Amino acid sequence: MTENAKDVKTEEAAKPEVNPLQRSLTLKVNNAELEAGVAAELKRLGKKAKLPGFRPGHVPAAKVAEMYGYEARMRVMNNLLDAAYRKAAEESGLRIAGFPEIAPAEGSKPGDAELVFTAKVEVYPEFDLPDLSGLELKRYSCDVTDAEVAKTLDIMAKQRATYTTEEGRAAQKDDRVTVNFKGMKDGVAFEGGSADNYKFIVGAGMMLPEFDQAVEGMKAGDKKSFNLTFPANYQAKDLAGKEVTFDVECVAVEKANIPAIDDEFAKKLGMDGVDAMKAEVRKNLEREVKVRVSNRTRGEVMNKLQELCTFRVPSVMIQEESERMAQAMMNDFMARGMLSKKDRNRQLPASLFTEQAAKRVALSMFVGKLIDENKITASEDDVKRIVKNVAEAYEEPAEMEKYILSNPQTAQNYHNLALEERVVDFVLGKAKTTDEKLGFDDLMKNPGSL
Template sequence: MTEQNEQVVETVEAAQEENPLQRTLELKILAADLNNAVENRLTKLAKNARMPGFRKGHVPMKHVRGMYGMQAYDESLNELVGQAWAKAAQESGLRIAGTPRIDARPAADNEDTLVFVATFEVFPDVELPDFAAMELKRYTCTVTDENVEKTIDVMRKQRAVYNVAEGRAAADEDRVKLNFKGTKNGEAFNGGTAEGYVFVLGQGRMLPEFEEAVRGMKAGEKKTFPLTFPADYGIQDLNGAEVEFEVEVLEVAEPSYPAIDDEFAAGLGVEGGVEKMKAEIRANLEREIAARIEAQTKGGVMEAVSKTLTFRVPAEVLNNECEALAEQAMRDLAARGMDVSKFPKPSGLVFKDQAERRIRLSLFVEKLVDEKGITVADEDVRKIAEGIAASYEQPEEVVNYLMNDANRRNNIAGQALETKVTEWILANAKTEDVAVEFDDVMANKF
């Protein structure tokens, strides 16, 4: 094919100023190439063409052209335009985002050539921020013997046996059964009445003022007391509302806790006694703490980076990400047992800010990894896989499965890359190591 009939890039130009990512490419198709493509396609169609009075494949070409001419023209033109676009896009060297809009340009004096214009967006140039100016935090937490003992105590209390105690004044850790009725301005309010309601004092299931009023009461006793709901209670009619409760205690039960011994350990599925149980609980706590600490540290780093990224994102990429987030929201509702057919799919615009943030961070990570040569080795992937597998009975089998399943391995490799990127940023920023208390980590209060 000569230079004249090659489908080449004629222009690469920035389009409107309001969209600095928009570009155009001019595509040319020789009319002779289009005619040849149409004839070739008609010849193929003729082999299976049928018409009354003619055998299959023997319909005269003028009739075949009448039956399939437009179809052959459209299909041939689409194919040639697609080829021209693919070649032009490759030769342009642009990082093209999404699919182009291709429009025919009005015919010029030269009818031997058909001209089209492809309009599209490119990915933005990403400039890395000044990491040395960033002030970041790397969180740390150490699991102590006290934390292990406290966790065991929680597990012990979860296995309490309650015995009804006649004449016992309700105290923390007692199980209380009662009737109550709440009124606002003399009228019962929704959700404020229950009979035979059971809860354990001191666990925080009820409002502090409610529990304080019940402490010290015995079975058969009644009490009326005022209560003010928190301003942020979450129910509009009750936020900050002053109400009154009538309470009647039906039963007070005293807890009896199991001893911490080998039998207790066996009940948790641990063979090897109390010390083995403590070791396993410590290991589980350390994994949980490490995961929470890492997630919080990563989140802080990415939030700081995100604030420095203001570049425009391609519209089609943004729309696709918004739709993906909307679909994920529906899947999350379904996973919670909700009938999503009763809910309208949320508009992708609801997720615009979140989508922009995710795209910018993704492009940032891509740029950083490429420019700084950040890589993930097999041992990095295996380390994460071993952490996941540690809580299973046959961890090595789980590791082998995770390492050999392509999808799961890729997901783990993605996690490893996030970790490597986070570590690189922390090493190049003003990073402060912050020790966090165990209870604050478990309560996500840091």
């Protein structure tokens, strides 16, 4: 490569990226109008001006100008620029996103009869909706059988178990054990891998399966060491897929006394009998399954639509969404009590959310255009159906339904959800779909952790 070619490459790399969504508007402010406005503003401020040695409102004009001149000029200038921008934006016919960046135009200087400014703005992208018939999607379903009802009742009974200490008892499934343990990786204790007097239920998924298996059969006073390999997708990245050694001492073993699933058990839960309890459990499971199936389907549809968002979106909107997401996460941390008092006024860097924010903004634009061009709507009955399904999980469904629908903001949120459902239905109707029945456990499972 020649030196000239190198220079060209370096020059090209140094050029700033051209934003295809950026536009410029020319704003003009009449200097005479500005000066007249400043004079009027100073006169207004002078009526309230106070200065030692002068009565309120009788401060000399020169002193008022000295005290408030900059403030008055900035206020009037901002008002005139705002009016000029609104006029230029309207005349341009552009679909402007966010707020402008306004600066004096090159060559314009104070004292000119007409002051010229340049407003840099970003516009909404122009894009065509693609043909959705090529998308491949699934329509999910999941059955709630007697087995799922029985398994849920078994969990409910175990949650209400009592425990008694039995001398010399060997730990088995459903027993509550108390252990001291220490985890070592390459001979060094790792963070979060040690605890004293730690209680857990054997086989309840509170620990990794290998840990459960190692503790089964131990009696109070027993000690043992065993190796364990963490799953490849373990949340602690430094432990994922790694083999460690645990030293465990069993402190106590308590036998589980699990109540029988009968009428007496049902009545303790406020139900008429075991049959009524089974019916209520089935109803709740069916409602939960319906929500999860819907969420899974919606998530896959939206992911497919996201892949079609190949257009650029305004950086100003990405920034706004990033800041909103950062604030939402801080609010969530506060609600969970995860922040100390000194950290509550801190802000997460919006840059942490830039990539996700860009995807959200693009998908929102895509879905918005899909709704507009295809006249997709959600009816009042759609909203009521969703609200009714949510309200059924409460003790007073009718009251909860009434409360949700009477709150404008909450009702709007459910309208948006209903509209999103209609979008999903529309996309599924256009795409190539296959039916897939999900297993109950696959739909409901939550990964356990150590």
